[in-house]
Amino acid sequence: MSVTVRTLSELLMPPSVADSPLSTQEYFVNMGPQHPIAHGSLRIVLLLDGETIRKVIPVPGYVHRGIEKMCEHMNYRKIIPLTDRMDYLSALMNNWVVARTVEMAAGIETNARIETIRTIMSELQRLQSHVLWWGVLGMDLGAFTAFLYSFRDREIIGEIFEETIGARLTMNYIQPGGLMYDILPDFVSKVKKLLGYLRPLINEYDALLSGNAILQERLRNIGILDGKDAISLGCTGPVLRASGVPYDLRKVEPYGVYDKVDFDVVIGTKGDCWDRYYVRMEEMRQSIRIVEQLIDNLPAGPYMVTKYNARLKLPKGRYYGQVETARGVLGAFIYSDGDGDAPYRMHFRSPNFNNLWAVTHIAPGWRIADYISIQSSLDLVIPDIDR
Amino acid sequence: MMSVGQPAWEVVTVADRAEYWLESHWYFAVAYMILAVLAVAAMVVALGMGLIYGERKIAAHFQCRMGPMRVGYHGILQSIADTIKLLLKEDIVPERADKVLHLVGPFLTLVVTILILGVLPYSPLLQLADVSLGVLYLTALSGLSVLGLLLGGWSSNNKWSLLGGMRAAAQVISYEITATLALLVVTMFAGTLTLSGIVQSQAQGWWVWRAHGVGLLSMGLFMIAATAEINRTPFDIPEGESELTGGFHTEYSGLRFAFFFLAEFINMFVVAGITVTLFLGGWMPLRIGNWETFNNLMGLIPPSLWFLGKVVVMVFVLMWFRWTFPRMRVDQLMRLEWKFLLPIGFINLFAAAVIILCKWYFFPV
Numbered sequence: 001m002s003v004t005v006r007t008l009s010e011l012l013m014p015p016s017v018a019d020s021p022l023s024t025q026e027y028f029v030n031m032g033p034q035h036p037i038a039h040g041s042l043r044i045v046l047l048l049d050g051e052t053i054r055k056v057i058p059v060p061g062y063v064h065r066g067i068e069k070m071c072e073h074m075n076y077r078k079i080i081p082l083t084d085r086m087d088y089l090s091a092l093m094n095n096w097v098v099a100r101t102v103e104m105a106a107g108i109e110t111n112a113r114i115e116t117i118r119t120i121m122s123e124l125q126r127l128q129s130h131v132l133w134w135g136v137l138g139m140d141l142g143a144f145t146a147f148l149y150s151f152r153d154r155e156i157i158g159e160i161f162e163e164t165i166g167a168r169l170t171m172n173y174i175q176p177g178g179l180m181y182d183i184l185p186d187f188v189s190k191v192k193k194l195l196g197y198l199r200p201l202i203n204e205y206d207a208l209l210s211g212n213a214i215l216q217e218r219l220r221n222i223g224i225l226d227g228k229d230a231i232s233l234g235c236t237g238p239v240l241r242a243s244g245v246p247y248d249l250r251k252v253e254p255y256g257v258y259d260k261v262d263f264d265v266v267i268g269t270k271g272d273c274w275d276r277y278y279v280r281m282e283e284m285r286q287s288i289r290i291v292e293q294l295i296d297n298l299p300a301g302p303y304m305v306t307k308y309n310a311r312l313k314l315p316k317g318r319y320y321g322q323v324e325t326a327r328g329v330l331g332a333f334i335y336s337d338g339d340g341d342a343p344y345r346m347h348f349r350s351p352n353f354n355n356l357w358a359v360t361h362i363a364p365g366w367r368i369a370d371y372i373s374i375q376s377s378l379d380l381v382i383p384d385i386d387r
Numbered sequence: 388m389m390s391v392g393q394p395a396w397e398v399v400t401v402a403d404r405a406e407y408w409l410e411s412h413w414y415f416a417v418a419y420m421i422l423a424v425l426a427v428a429a430m431v432v433a434l435g436m437g438l439i440y441g442e443r444k445i446a447a448h449f450q451c452r453m454g455p456m457r458v459g460y461h462g463i464l465q466s467i468a469d470t471i472k473l474l475l476k477e478d479i480v481p482e483r484a485d486k487v488l489h490l491v492g493p494f495l496t497l498v499v500t501i502l503i504l505g506v507l508p509y510s511p512l513l514q515l516a517d518v519s520l521g522v523l524y525l526t527a528l529s530g531l532s533v534l535g536l537l538l539g540g541w542s543s544n545n546k547w548s549l550l551g552g553m554r555a556a557a558q559v560i561s562y563e564i565t566a567t568l569a570l571l572v573v574t575m576f577a578g579t580l581t582l583s584g585i586v587q588s589q590a591q592g593w594w595v596w597r598a599h600g601v602g603l604l605s606m607g608l609f610m611i612a613a614t615a616e617i618n619r620t621p622f623d624i625p626e627g628e629s630e631l632t633g634g635f636h637t638e639y640s641g642l643r644f645a646f647f648f649l650a651e652f653i654n655m656f657v658v659a660g661i662t663v664t665l666f667l668g669g670w671m672p673l674r675i676g677n678w679e680t681f682n683n684l685m686g687l688i689p690p691s692l693w694f695l696g697k698v699v700v701m702v703f704v705l706m707w708f709r710w711t712f713p714r715m716r717v718d719q720l721m722r723l724e725w726k727f728l729l730p731i732g733f734i735n736l737f738a739a740a741v742i743i744l745c746k747w748y749f750f751p752v
Binding site for chain 1: 446452628629630631714718
């Protein structure tokens with residue numbers, strides 16, 4: 001099999017000169033790696049005709065830390081903290097995907113308490129991630145107030161994590177075979193208080209931003225991603241669901257205790273930026289609903305089923321597990337050669353990487369300002385693209 | 388105390404006084420004018436600092452935070468600290484920039500703004516010069532202000548800056564039309580182009596509510612158009628922080644950036660001042676029909692305080708816009724102007740003409 005490697009300069013065709021009386025010329029600009037929309041370090045090369053985008057070439061790799069390669073030298077216990085640093089807004093779900101794959105491979109059965117706490121924590125994290133996304137979208141579209149509102153509420157969820165886990169961002173909490181720590185006695189009452197606080201706030205978000213005519217103008221009918229295209233591009237999560245594909249791993253392949261709770265998969269009808277916005281707003285309410293159902297009757301039991309073993313060896317074979325993070329399907333592939341406590345090869349299927357390439361498909365033809373709406377509505381976390 | 392129905396505000400401008408002295412003691416007149424110019428310069432600095440502090444505090448309280456709190460009581464000296472910082476900062480000029488135009492851009496923007504400050508009537512006794520074509524002068528200068536932004540965008544030799552400059556040009560030139568149409572309505576009502584004359588024509592009631600909604604509509608149109616002309620959210624697309632990384636002022640730093648920044652804030656005051664002068668009675672106190680006691684009480688407040696109070700309210704409204712609305716897109720902005728505001732402006736002008744012909748004012752002129 002031959003692989004054609006094309007350099008960036010080959011991708012950038014010579015700018016064409018249009019045959020119009022007004023002689024216009026297409027030109028390139030670098031959006032990033034240092035640009036407010038990059039939200040980290042993502043370089044986007046735009047071919048522009050005036051303000052209209054002709055071509056989008058994402059150039060990822062500025063935050064590449066070689067996490068997959070590092071995993072090959074670490075035991076499964078040590079891989080967990082590395083995953084925190086991929087999609088830092090879904091750190092708990094990242095932990096969970098490794099834990100789940102390792103448990104599957106080693107045949108570890110967890111108990112109901114562990115699974116319930118994992119689900120609650122993941123949903124809180126999803127809520128936190130979507131709250132932050134809402135604020136960042138507002139900031140990208142020029143409504144800076146939304147950004148600070150979202151940070152205010154995000155911190156309150158962060159305090160719950162901090163109390164139980166000891167960290168606000170890089171959790172390192174869900175381990176193969178259980179959890180790092182048990183929850184504190186007042187965890188339940190605090191989470192209930194938090195949900196009571198957040199539920200009206202999501203309506204406040206709607207009042208501040210969603211109903212705004214300018215925001216709707218900026219999002220509606222912009223960057224339409226067809227359901228079929230979304231599937232062939234490998235988009236997952238809210239991006240895929242906004243295109244009308246009801247694919248939610250929590251429903252189609254339930255893990256944790258998602259099969260025991262009642263929640264709706266929110267889907268969009270058109271696949272434009274507004275649908276992606278609306279799907280996430282609704283998902284926040286669904287997350288609150290899930291946590292509300294689980295928080296009242298936490299099952300009893302130990303928080304760790306197997307005594308923690310750093311020397312855990314997986315039998316020879318290939319294993320793949322996946323979870324639904326706030327941004328889509330995160331998969332972990334482990335190839336174990338049977339000897340040694342580290343994987344022979346570890347690979348992550350990152351939702352952001354696939355979602356990023358949707359811009360090459362949907363952004364051409366729109367304006368620079370629309371590109372901001374489009375990329376913001378995809379909710380990308382750059383370190384997860386590069387890993 | 389003024390008697391109702393017979394307001395007799397005598398307007399004496401600074402220029403008038405200098406002219407009076409010119410005949411007998413010319414050196415006194417010259418010194419007086421120099422003092423006046425220095426006063427304007429001091430006002431620019433004070434306004435800039437005050438407005439920046441105000442904006443930061445108001446924004447902070449909109450956003451559930453405290454704003455500047457460290458320098459002085461409740462951060463009251465923060466603007467002074469910022470000014471010192473901007474003065475000491477290195478003035479970076481891009482190597483391949485057009486050096487002369489890069490320097491001219493921010494100066495031009497600030498100078499145009501200061502020129503408008505000179506004609507605003509702050510009180511019957513406090514106006515630098517009462518230009519006989521006052522409204523025309525305002526329109527001409529606000530059209531000129533775009534040149535500074537365009538120069539800044541062009542000379543920076545940066546594609547983002549160029550885009551910002553081009554956006555600014557398209558936007559300001561388009562919205563200039565609506566602003567002028569709205570100003571014309573008041574000019575027709577008042578029958579004069581001088582700003583003090585327009586203020587005096589509002590002795591019986593402000594134009595905003597005197598003409599069956601026409602005045603209110605013109606004020607709305609003017610506020611929208613003026614917000615677009617001074618590039619504030621929701622029309623801050625020339626800056627486009629998250630798209631164009633600052634637009635026309637991306638390549639500016641230090642004092643040159645401070646000039647752009649200062650001009651933006653003074654412009655806010657200028658827009659509020661023009662709105663107040665034309666639609667909200669300028670320095671005129673609030674009068675309601677024949678409520679003698681109320682009118683007399685209102686008359687006790689000095690005119691300069693009336694002007695200042697009204698301006699503060701309008702500036703607050705502009706800040707409120709900024710910290711609530713998202714930013715529009717460039718083609719939506721154009722659509723709003725050419726398809727909605729412009730026809731409404733023309734219809735409004737026509738309605739105003741009908742009202743003037745039939746003399747359908749709420750209060751006698």
